[in-house]
Amino acid sequence: EAQVTQNPRYLITVTGKKLTVTCSQNMNHEYMSWYRQDPGLGLRQIYYSMNVEVTDKGDVPEGYKVSRKEKRNFPLILESPSPNQTSLYFCASSNSGGRHSYEQYFGPGTRLTVT
């Protein structure tokens, strides 16, 4: 089954404690992306990757890191989480980003709470 998986689905942590949210896709997609969703602000792109070893900032990259060492995986790293990073996070993948905004497949989401 074609899918994007994220782990963990729920996470409560404390300020400053490094964490990683994993994302994996089994569709051999080149483009992967992380979004955060907050009430009233909609979905905002954090980072995206056009292919292995190619990553770039989205609209809200501050406080986040990513890596793309394998095509299927795109982990999101919070080196020193703060309460303003409490949010619902989605990973997505597609055949291509760019101007065509091809069909993206989204993961189930990770609800992060930073106290």
Add this chain to the structure above:
Amino acid sequence: LAKTTQPISMDSYEGQEVNITCSHNNIATNDYITWYQQFPSQGPRFIIQGYKTKVTNEVASLFIPADRKSSTLSLPRVSLSDTAVYYCLVGARDDKIIFGKGTRLHILP
């Protein structure tokens, strides 16, 4: 970057046809128009994509006039389960993907 404008919310009744219009006056020649549906606490789900005229699939139709400055998502005979937020996306800036605020559709019995 083509900014999109959609109604913030809409109400309709079961069995009705619902049309959600998105304005994108600055759409570029190579931009496609893509619509997503999102239920609470779930990731968005692709509905339909088009470039011009009309596109139809098993879920919806997408109407795009000749000037491409707007598009209309048409949902035939909606049910309560169509209550969701609908996003219109147009092209991308560089390789970024921009979601707007979307349209919150509420279907009434």
